[in-house]
Amino acid sequence: MTTVQVDTPGGxxxxxxxxxxxxxxxxxxxxxxxxxxxxxxxxVAAHYAQRVQAALEQTGKRLxxxxxPDGEAxxxxxxxxxxxxxxxxxxxxxxxxxxxxxGGVVGDICGFAAATYMRGIRFLQVPTTLLAQVDSSVGGKTxxxxxxxxxxxxAFYQPIGVEVDIDVLATLPQREVSAGLAEVIKYGLIIDADxxxxxxxxxxxxxxxxxxxxxxxxxxxxxLKAQVVSQDERESGLRAILNFGHTFGxxxxxxxxYGEWLHGEAVGCGMVQAAELSQACLGLDGAxxxxxxxxxxxIGCPVQAPDLxxxxxxxxxxxxxxxxxxxxRFVLLPEIGRAVFQPAPEAALRAxxxxxxxxxx
Amino acid sequence: MTTVQVDTPGGxxxxxxxxxxxxxxxxxxxxxxxxxxxxxxxxVAAHYAQRVQAALEQTGKRLxxxxxPDGEAxxxxxxxxxxxxxxxxxxxxxxxxxxxxxGGVVGDICGFAAATYMRGIRFLQVPTTLLAQVDSSVGGKTxxxxxxxxxxxxAFYQPIGVEVDIDVLATLPQREVSAGLAEVIKYGLIIDADxxxxxxxxxxxxxxxxxxxxxxxxxxxxxLKAQVVSQDERESGLRAILNFGHTFGxxxxxxxxYGEWLHGEAVGCGMVQAAELSQACLGLDGAxxxxxxxxxxxIGCPVQAPDLxxxxxxxxxxxxxxxxxxxxRFVLLPEIGRAVFQPAPEAALRAxxxxxxxxxx
Ligand SMILES: NC(=O)c1ccc[n+]([C@@H]2O[C@H](COP(=O)([O-])OP(=O)(O)OC[C@H]3O[C@@H](n4cnc5c(N)ncnc54)[C@H](O)[C@@H]3O)[C@@H](O)[C@H]2O)c1
Ligand SMILES: NC(=O)c1ccc[n+]([C@@H]2O[C@H](COP(=O)([O-])OP(=O)(O)OC[C@H]3O[C@@H](n4cnc5c(N)ncnc54)[C@H](O)[C@@H]3O)[C@@H](O)[C@H]2O)c1
Ligand SMILES: [Zn+2]
Ligand SMILES: [Zn+2]
Numbered sequence: 001m002t003t004v005q006v007d008t009p010g011g012x013x014x015x016x017x018x019x020x021x022x023x024x025x026x027x028x029x030x031x032x033x034x035x036x037x038x039x040x041x042x043x044v045a046a047h048y049a050q051r052v053q054a055a056l057e058q059t060g061k062r063l064x065x066x067x068x069p070d071g072e073a074x075x076x077x078x079x080x081x082x083x084x085x086x087x088x089x090x091x092x093x094x095x096x097x098x099x100x101x102x103g104g105v106v107g108d109i110c111g112f113a114a115a116t117y118m119r120g121i122r123f124l125q126v127p128t129t130l131l132a133q134v135d136s137s138v139g140g141k142t143x144x145x146x147x148x149x150x151x152x153x154x155a156f157y158q159p160i161g162v163e164v165d166i167d168v169l170a171t172l173p174q175r176e177v178s179a180g181l182a183e184v185i186k187y188g189l190i191i192d193a194d195x196x197x198x199x200x201x202x203x204x205x206x207x208x209x210x211x212x213x214x215x216x217x218x219x220x221x222x223x224l225k226a227q228v229v230s231q232d233e234r235e236s237g238l239r240a241i242l243n244f245g246h247t248f249g250x251x252x253x254x255x256x257x258y259g260e261w262l263h264g265e266a267v268g269c270g271m272v273q274a275a276e277l278s279q280a281c282l283g284l285d286g287a288x289x290x291x292x293x294x295x296x297x298x299i300g301c302p303v304q305a306p307d308l309x310x311x312x313x314x315x316x317x318x319x320x321x322x323x324x325x326x327x328x329r330f331v332l333l334p335e336i337g338r339a340v341f342q343p344a345p346e347a348a349l350r351a352x353x354x355x356x357x358x359x360x361x
Numbered sequence: 362m363t364t365v366q367v368d369t370p371g372g373x374x375x376x377x378x379x380x381x382x383x384x385x386x387x388x389x390x391x392x393x394x395x396x397x398x399x400x401x402x403x404x405v406a407a408h409y410a411q412r413v414q415a416a417l418e419q420t421g422k423r424l425x426x427x428x429x430p431d432g433e434a435x436x437x438x439x440x441x442x443x444x445x446x447x448x449x450x451x452x453x454x455x456x457x458x459x460x461x462x463x464g465g466v467v468g469d470i471c472g473f474a475a476a477t478y479m480r481g482i483r484f485l486q487v488p489t490t491l492l493a494q495v496d497s498s499v500g501g502k503t504x505x506x507x508x509x510x511x512x513x514x515x516a517f518y519q520p521i522g523v524e525v526d527i528d529v530l531a532t533l534p535q536r537e538v539s540a541g542l543a544e545v546i547k548y549g550l551i552i553d554a555d556x557x558x559x560x561x562x563x564x565x566x567x568x569x570x571x572x573x574x575x576x577x578x579x580x581x582x583x584x585l586k587a588q589v590v591s592q593d594e595r596e597s598g599l600r601a602i603l604n605f606g607h608t609f610g611x612x613x614x615x616x617x618x619y620g621e622w623l624h625g626e627a628v629g630c631g632m633v634q635a636a637e638l639s640q641a642c643l644g645l646d647g648a649x650x651x652x653x654x655x656x657x658x659x660i661g662c663p664v665q666a667p668d669l670x671x672x673x674x675x676x677x678x679x680x681x682x683x684x685x686x687x688x689x690r691f692v693l694l695p696e697i698g699r700a701v702f703q704p705a706p707e708a709a710l711r712a713x714x715x716x717x718x719x720x721x722x
Contacts, residue, residue: 009370077438088509091680116477119504119515120595141480148449154480155516234481319452 002219006226008233010140011158015222017133017215021126021165022051025099026058028124028161033097035062035090039083039110040101041070044128047171052101052126064090068106072258075105075145077153083113097122097160103129103176104136104263108151111142115157125162129172130180131264133164134187134221139229139242149319150250150258156234164222166214174207178300179264181206182245184217185295186271187224190241193337195220200291203298241339244331245271248305251316255308268301273352278332280348288336305356313353363580367587369594371501372519376583378494378576382487382526383412386460387419389485389522394458396423396451400444400471401462402431405489408532413462413487425451429467433619436466436506438514444474458483458521464490464537465497465624469512472503476518486523490533491541492625494525495548495582500590500603510680511611511619517595525583527575535568539661540625542567543606545578546656547632548585551602554698556581561652564659602700605692606632609666612677616669629662634713639693641709649697666717674714 001018016028029036036056040049045067056063066086068079087096100110100123107125114123125137143154169177181199184206188196198216199206205213225242232239248270252261261269275292278284297303308316317328330344362379377389390397397417401410406428417424427447429440448457461471461484468486475484486498504515530538542560545567549557559577560567566574586603593600609631613622622630636653639645658664669677678689691705 077442081438084507084514085509088507088513088680116514116516118513119502119517143480146445146449148446152449152479153445153477155477156480319449 002215004219004222004226006138006158007230008140008158010156010233011160013159013161015138015162015164015226017164017166017219017222019165019167019211021163022048022168023055025052025055025124025126025163028163029056029059029061029097030122030160032095033059033061033122034095035064035092036097036099037064037066037087037090037092038099038101039066039068039106039113041068041106043070044102044106048101048128048168052099056099068109072105072145072263075109077144080109080113080144083110084117087113087117092121094118094121097124099124099126100137100159101126101128102132103127104132107132107137108141108143108154111140111157111159112144112154115142115155120157122160125159127162127164128168129176130169130218131176131183133166133169133218134180135183135225137162137164138222138225140233145258150254164218166211166218169209169214174300175262175265177207177209179262179268181299182264182268182271182296182301184221185299186242186244186267187221189271189292189333189336190244190331190339191224191228191337192220193335195224196295196336200295200298203295207300240341241331244333244339245274247317247328247330248273251308251313252306254319255312255316256306261302265301268296268299269303269305272296272303273305274330275333276352276355277330277344277348278334280351281344282332282334282340284333284335288333291336307357310350310353310357313356314349363576365580365583365587367499367519368591369501369519371517371594372521374520374522376499376523376525376587378525378527378580378583380526380528380572382524383409383529384416386413386416386485386487386524389524390417390420390422390458391483391521393456394420394422394483395456396425396453397458397460398425398427398448398451398453399460399462400427400429400467400474402429402467404431405463405467409462409489409529413460417460429470433466433506433624436470438505441470441474441505444471445478448474448478453482455479455482458485460485460487461498461520462487462489463493464488465493468493468498469502469504469515472501472518472520473505473515475520476503476516481518483521486520488523488525489529490537491530491579492537492544494527494579495541496544496586498523498525499583499586501594506619511615525579527572527579530570530575535661536623536626538568538570540623540629542660543625543629543632543657543662545582546660547603547605547628548582550632550653550694550697551605551692551700552585552589552698553581554696556585557656557697561656561659564656568661601702602692605694605700606635608678608689608691609634612669612674613667615680616673616677617667622663626662629657629660630664630666633657633664634666635691636694637713637716638691638705638709639695641712642705643693643695643701645694645696649694652697668718671711671714671718674717675710
């Protein structure tokens with residue numbers, strides 16, 4: 001087991017990474033907790049809910065399970081209300097603790113429920129997808145979707161801890177593994193060129209879920225994310241670099257309809273587009289753009305953007321929170337391992353978007 | 362104009378108190394704001410929206426109005442969604458500023474919208490009821506109601522400023538003035554015996570809205586609230602004393618159905634009950650209990666609790682957030698001007714509640 005510490009103004013907490021963590025969750029529940037509610041979804045519950053509940057029973061505390069339907073489509077107010085209803089009907093008080101057992105959808109919605117139930121109760125993240133383990137469970141972003149935009153309703157709210165059990169990835173569909181790896185290589189691209197090179201060399205081991213490779217990739221990803229988030233919890237500056245590939249990615253997700261591409265797949269493809277835009281705007285060299293494209297392909301994510309039509313692309317990107325005062329801004333790479341956040345000239349952006357049209361997906 | 366400063370971990374901001382503040386709102390909008398949305402309700406808009414918008418036009422910024430239906434019944438998710446919808450349809454970004462123009466209902470719901478829209482945007486409080494000016498606009502509590510409980514969904518989220526225009530109280534119904542005065546005398550009861558005595562002497566001037574008395578009462582209330590909130594933003598300890606009378610009051614509001622009694626009226630009556638409970642539990646002297654009852658009556662609030670039935674009373678109080686681990690805790694007065702927060706023996710509580718039954722409202 002290895003620990004990565006996260007320190008933000010909103011809270012400090014450990015991320016424990018290792019095999020078998022599900023069986024040790026009792027240690028992460030504070031003494032003064034009055035009750036525990038495990039928030040999960042039907043798919044994850046079928047695999048792990050009993051083990052998690054057995055582990056939590058060791059606390060001797062009142063324990064309940066809230067099982068949500070599975071899917072990004074349910075990351076909405078109605079599902080959030082299922083959580084509020086269950087908590088209120090069972091009279092959980094301000095010292096209750098929520099446990100988010102699942103991928104990013106469960107983590108985001110459970111985190112937002114924790115942030116807003118009685119103006120905030122504690123919650124523990126137990127991420128079960130690779131994407132959630134390396135990204136969404138760390139840093140305190142919580143949200144639900146709104147019909148007019150993804151993650152539009154949310155809060156910055158830190159968990160009291162993150163328990164990453166690498167064993168649970170064994171049951172994860174291969175496509176989800178690929179999507180998670182997209183966020184892993186993102187950290188290399190924006191902050192750590194050596195880690196990017198390590199990913200290039202270990203991509204096969206990672207896709208086979210070899211424990212040593214996996215543990216290293218997750219730990220380094222969490223360290224890098226923790227480092228960024230510690231400096232800028234509320235995304236007023238630096239934290240924006242974590243959105244590398246995401247302005248394109250979010251447009252793909254909402255343009256095709258959520259669920260068509262996985263978040264990580266859209267981000268994978270979006271990183272290739274962002275690398276192309278970096279070439280046009282900042283002179284990122286062509287060989288680096290090709291390294292990005294090759295690794296995104298090697299992890300099993302799409303590299304060819306869908307043809308949404310240039311004006312629709314721009315329209316979709318403008319809804320993204322990264323728009324400020326109407327000007328589109330992008331995370332761009334002057335070189336692999338370094339990122340900047342700045343406006344991009346419209347002509348360069350159009351050139352990148354038109355490649356989606358000339359090579360329809 | 363007088364200024365009270367609020368300093369909390371979640372934000373520092375000024376409260377400006379005086380006549381004519383509505384015409385000076387432009388100064389409170391940050392330079393980098395991309396747009397301003399005035400959130401108000403139909404009643405308040407009829408009186409003040411044009412003046413407020415004229416004042417805000419001086420910023421030269423994009424300005425919109427979001428007009429909600431009037432009433433506590435609309436402090437819910439559906440109404441909150443009207444705000445989200447309007448903000449998203451008009452593409453307001455993370456640097457937009459909301460202006461809450463109205464009483465506590467508008468302030469709470471607009472504050473929660475600000476706390477959660479795109480994970481948090483800035484908002485300015487412009488309270489137009491006495492209750493909102495002395496209480497709800499200060500300290501960062503935001504919320505909406507849930508069918509299973511009042512203020513159950515919310516966040517601690519500080520505004521960037523509070524603009525208290527004492528002139529707007531001229532159009533406020535007398536009953537609302539009385540309700541606001543209940544919160545004013547609350548501060549005297551829990552922290553400042555001299556201020557309580559001052560209220561006793563100035564109750565007639567306050568009810569007539571004499572500007573000098575009003576300005577003093579509002580300023581002292583804001584100072585006392587700011588003092589408490591500065592020490593305990595998230596209600597982990599001290600801040601609980603601000604709920605003096607509220608555990609009883611909330612039970613009245615939800616027991617009779619929201620809207621039957623005004624919040625401040627329920628709190629007024631609840632303070633009399635809490636004083637009686639203080640007498641039974643802490644030996645608060647009978648003369649002090651009578652002073653509480655007399656002043657609550659003098660400000661025009663009810664002093665006789667409704668007959669909800671003792672077991673229903675207890676049931677309703679248990680849903681309140683002040684319950685922790687099933688034990689009912691109350692803010693009690695050892696003497697006027699000093700408050701403690703502690704469990705009350707059930708027998709004493711029942712004796713107080715049974716007075717509601719013997720003198721049916
Ligand atoms: N909060 C943040 O900082 C942040 C960052 C990135 C993404 N996100 C959000 O995360 C969400 C995507 O998360 P995700 O990719 O984890 O998707 P997900 O939560 O939908 O999980 C993907 C699928 O895998 C299933 N699953 C989860 N764990 C499993 C396991 N161990 N075995 C078998 N099946 C399992 C889920 O039930 C689901 O069907 C998006 O909503 C996105 O907005 C948030
Ligand atoms: N956030 C907090 O710390 C806090 C503290 C106390 C109360 N509250 C909340 O505040 C709410 C009660 O607030 P309230 O008492 O201001 O009620 P309110 O907002 O419903 O206002 C009372 C009535 O007065 C009208 N009104 C407002 N200003 C007016 C004016 N200047 N002239 C004429 N009419 C005017 C309103 O339209 C409404 O009809 C409750 O929901 C309560 O939970 C919050
Ligand atoms: Zn992502
Ligand atoms: Zn109150």
